[in-house]
Amino acid sequence: MQNSKVAESIFSQHDHQHCIDQALAAAKELCRQRKSRLTPVRERVLELIWQSHLPLGAYQLLNQLSQEGFNSAPPTVYRALDFLLDHGLIHRIASLNAFIGCNCPQDQHHGYFLICRDCGSAQEIEAEEISSFLRQNASAAGFKVETETVELSGLCPQCQNRSQQDDQ
């Protein structure tokens, strides 16, 4: 965790093609290093997930895949998602049953998310402090944490402004 990208807000306008390019490049490099195969389906699913910062459901991905001539049965997309999850290239958002790209797949980590209920965007936020804080709380109960699900839903800066304007 922690490179300069992480701090950038995805809620504001930004060069999203850069997000995509970087994610795809990182994925290819990672798979090369690990001698894992980023097959066409897997790569395409990752691209589809990165088309925006909106978490996508498996069946949304499935629809898009099938329109592109890929085979379109649930196992196809779930297998691709499993692969991407295993390699940390995406995260699953439990409260939405949806999947989102990870912008720092190099280092193993849990995903912590800010999810806007209005525009739907999900931003992954910095982890170390949160993780240590939560683990500290858990260990007070003698509990050994293995996986962490932290998903905060609410309003992003943009949508707060928008709803204020609407009030007027």
Next chain:
Amino acid sequence: MQNSKVAESIFSQHDHQHCIDQALAAAKELCRQRKSRLTPVRERVLELIWQSHLPLGAYQLLNQLSQEGFNSAPPTVYRALDFLLDHGLIHRIASLNAFIGCNCPQDQHHGYFLICRDCGSAQEIEAEEISSFLRQNASAAGFKVETETVELSGLCPQCQNRSQQDDQ
């Protein structure tokens, strides 16, 4: 949040009948105050949820209800669950698609959970520090938190001991 019950670990052996009695009594009192109707289905669903500290899925509840002569279609149990959720008598655990009783429904709060992957028990943990910490982190990104999903999965004290013994 915050009465003496909260700190007690549900992972160790305890007088669980006391948990049940207290939860049911609190529910009745709360509904009385709010002039809400804790109907037979709703009460029975709450009892079923409290039969242990294992989060239960809607269809597990449905099976048990039907064996008791209650109507057994999904909407029945989901409506009861919605009622109980609305009144804070239970929490939904997103990472499990399951429901668990709340031991302090008096005050409105989010549920933070320690979930043992071995025995399946889920313990709700104290909230205020976690909540303020998370909100602080979120507000640094200009994000306004409304709902919080915090679910830590791992090994409870008991199951840590057990797996150590198994290793020998």
Next chain:
DNA sequence: TCCAAAACGCAATGTTATAACACAATTGTA
């Protein structure tokens, strides 16, 4: 007693995820 709102019964359907098994592609090895 009558009414409106709340709760419930019921059937169908929608959504998310996995099981099981056959076949194809890839990789490492002799």
Next chain:
DNA sequence: TACAATTGTGTTATAACATTGCGTTTTGGA
């Protein structure tokens, strides 16, 4: 290159979770 083992994919079916719509019953209050 042959060939076995592994890994990935196609396909069908089904499990698991959740909601919609509509009509009937119950309930509490005017």
